[in-house]
Amino acid sequence: MTESTTTTADGTQHHCVQYRTTIPKDRAESFxxxxxxxxxxxxxxxxxxxxxxVRNDKDSGGEDHSQ
Structure with missing residues (x-):
């Protein structure tokens, strides 16, 4: 998790929290x-x-694999 606070041009502050995850190789290959x-x-x-x-936009119409 990464947290940061930035100040915008009008002087207000914006707090951001970012999360990162990895997908197991076999799961990625199955999709x-x-x-x-x-x-x-x-x-x-x-x-x-x-x-x-999960969307694969190179396929015509896309391909959805919802979990």
């Missing part, structure tokens, strides 16, 4: 992930719920 793959994520209503959608 056919490469550099064209995008991950969309959102938190759910439960405090411990994270929803991830």
């Amino acid at each position: 056919d992930m490469d550099h064209d793959t995008l991950l969309d994520w959102s938190t759910g209503s439960a405090s411990n719920k994270l929803e991830i959608t």
Whole structure:
């Protein structure tokens, strides 16, 4: 986790928290992930719920593998 605070041009401060995760190689291969793959994520209503959608935009129409 990385935290930072920046000051915008109008003088207000913006606090940012960034998280990083890795995906096991076998999981990435099962989704056919490469550099064209995008991950969309959102938190759910439960405090411990994270929803991830894997999109491969090089395929026509995209390919969704929701978890």
